[in-house]
Amino acid sequence: MLKRRVPLTYENALSRAAGLCAKCEQCTPDILKKLSAWGLSASDANKVIKRLEELNFIDDVRFAKAYAHDKLHFSGWGRRKIQQGLWAKRLSPSVIEIACEDFDDxxxxxxxxxxxxxxxxxxxxxxxxxxxxxxxxxxxxxxxxxxxxxxxxxxxxxxxxxxxxxxxxx
Structure with a gap:
């Protein structure tokens, strides 16, 4: 028989999400997607995101800059493909613009x-x-x-x- 999964509590979800963010940079939409896949309610998911931002585990600008740097230097992507990749991650246009500003230095x-x-x-x-x-x-x-x-x-x-x-x- 299949066991019924117990829904994740706020504390457990915060702990798991913080662990993910500690391993590598994550963006808010990706974490929200994972939280909903874990069965967390939308209100609890928003609380987890706010807490992660307060603890500086998650920062979309930092994620976007790291993504842009890695895709440019390791994958050989240009500005337009990086912008498309960030857009596909559902980041805001202002964050995407900030990430690509560094290419103008x-x-x-x-x-x-x-x-x-x-x-x-x-x-x-x-x-x-x-x-x-x-x-x-x-x-x-x-x-x-x-x-x-x-x-x-x-x-x-x-x-x-x-x-x-x-x-x-x-």
Whole structure:
């Protein structure tokens, strides 16, 4: 026979949610989804969220900045794809904007551009043709844009650093 699950109490839910937040960054919508899956009432779930925010276990801005940093540096995502990922997490537009503001700093802007170059270089290496034909350039542009990089940046990199794309293919 199946055992009937006992609904989670406020204290148990707070403890479990705090444990999740201590392991890695979490956002409010994800924690709310988990709390409802655990069978916690909506009023208790809101109390848990407020308490986690008071204890600084959960902070949507901190989560969004960490998400943006990790997706840029480890996954090679551009600004648009990061924004879409944060939107899919159901974060507010103001939080998404704050997370992507860091890409406009001088140092971070250079890193953003070099990551875009790395992504484009990898695609050029895959194509194995030099000089790049018009179709190959279009493939590189499309690939970089699907990774979330903006067209003006991609076109500028392709125009100004086409020889560096070739150097890495040999």
């Amino acid at each position: 001088d140092e971070e802007s250079k890193a953003y551009r070099s990551i875009a170059q790395r992504v484009m270089r990898a695609k050029a290496r895959q194509l194995k043709e030099w000089p790049l034909s018009r179709e190959a350039k279009i493939k590189i542009i499309k690939f970089a844009m699907t990774r979330g990089f903006e067209y003006p940046l991609v076109a500028d990199i392709l125009r100004s650093n086409i020889s560096s794309l070739h150097e890495s293919t040999e």
